[in-house]
Amino acid sequence: MARSDQKTQSGWFDFLASLKVTVYTLILLGLAGLAGTLIPQKGISLTAKNYADLMESTFWRVLDKLGLLDVFHSFWFLLLVALLVVNLIACTWRYVQRLERRMKKVDAVLDEQAIARQTLVEKRAIKIDPPRAAEILNERFTKFGKTQRTEEDGVVHLFAEKQGLSRYAVVIIHLSILFIVVGAMLRLLFGLEGEMQLPEDGRQNLFLTQNEEVYRLPFEIRCDKFELEMYEDGRMPKDYRSHLVVLRDGKEVLRKVIEVNDPLTVDNFRFFQSNYGRRSFPILRVTGPSGEVTYPVMFDRIQSIPGSSAGLRVDSASDQGGILRIHLKVIDGESLYEGWLIEKGEAAGFGPYQIAFTGYKNDYFTGLMITADPGVNLVWFGMAIFFFGFFWSMFAAHQRVWAQIKEGEVVVAGSARKRRDQLAEWIKQSMTSVENG
DSSP: OHHHHHHHHHHHHHHHTSHHHHHHHHHHHHHHHHHHHHSOOBTTTBOHHHHHHHTTSHHHHHHHHTTTTSGGGSHHHHHHHHHHHHHHHHHHHHHHHHHHHHHHHOOSOOOHHHHHHOSEEEEEEOSSOHHHHHHHHHHHHGGGSSOEEEEETTEEEEEEEESGGGGGHHHHHHHHHHHHHHHHHHHHHHOEEEEEEEETTOEEEEEEETTSOEEEEEEEEEEEEEEEEEOTTSSSEEEEEEEEEEEETTEEEEEEEEETTBOEEETTEEEEEEEEEEEEEEEEEEEETTEEEEEEOOBTSOEEOTTSSOEEEEEEEEEETTEEEEEEEEEETTEEEEEEEETTOOOEEETTEEEEEEEEEEEEEEEEEEEEOTTHHHHHHHHHHHHHHHHHHHHOOOEEEEEEEETTEEEEEEEESSOHHHHHHHHHHHHHHHHTO
16 A cells, blocks of 8 residues: 555656646646736726626626636636646756756766766877876866766776756756746735825825725825926926825835836835826815824825824815815724815814815826735846856856776766867867876
8 A cells, every 4th residue: 555655646746747737737827818818807907897897798707707807816827826836846856856866876987888978088098107197187177176086906087077066057947937936926916006196295095906995005105296397398298206205103204206117115015106187176174083184185086084094085066156065975994974064164073083174276196006016026036046047057067077097098088068079178188188298
């Protein structure tokens, strides 16, 4: 039974480490990527409304059941990625095992059988005594590193190896791919992407993700100033930038002016300058447990209340006889408070908050694209060691040389996967050095 179990385990391992599994898995992942590109995907090209409309069709419902409307989060896609990771680990382990066996099998003695196996062999008759010939070749062999010397029945054998560790470059490349895949999966499963709009002097720690969900940042972003630079004709923007401030517990911890392709980075979050606009903003004065703050808010967008976990939204407005009113909703945990506020009127209670509509202003807002990628460091590390392993394997030349020295005769042999002509020339020069004594 024990042997049967071992054979079964070996069979499974051989299957997982096979090239067929690698090829077929990559083909299936490629087809999955093609499907994810051609078919509308949730949270990317398919909004919540579009998705609800598609679900009225049997065809699209079937695609949804198969996971084809959210390919990169589907169970079968994650299973394929997991299979690729397991295959990569198994292949690497098998390669390391074979490599270690080959390294252990290296014989430092150049006997007749070893001579027959080598393709680079030079044999010469010598007039100098063997100790002197061994001394000359030993000096030549130092180019390859530490020389092993063996003496049997009056015959001296020398062996040296150069760049032996370069064969592990393949292992490094395999590991780099593993880091990149794991980093990409972390981004896919736990990464965030969304957008935020901030008026000048606005503060916010909420944004809408690509899945149209509200996400709360562990800090606040404030826009102190927005700058717009136009071309001379005044028709097209030349540049635009935002002066952003990061606040933690109400205290400033970071300040940066961002523009296109020059984002603000805070923890795992990156804030990119993506767009801008101009509109009217209600200005609210909010008094609550954390104190009082006055700031402009975007119309019909969820806004955070600074210093709290609550949010608010101005969802409608009316002008009756020159009196401007706005309708406000405050969400505090599971509680919802709503009511109307009159411009420059008295503050009204919304749960633990007293809120007044002090006026409005017409000004610019900045549009920020927000991304969070928990796997980005793994991907960069994987890329770094990939190029290290690639260039190491490209330029490192693994070479071995042997010598057999006996009375009246010297044999020098070598093996190399790269730069064989260079090694052959080196062997000839070594023989010339011995002949010249």
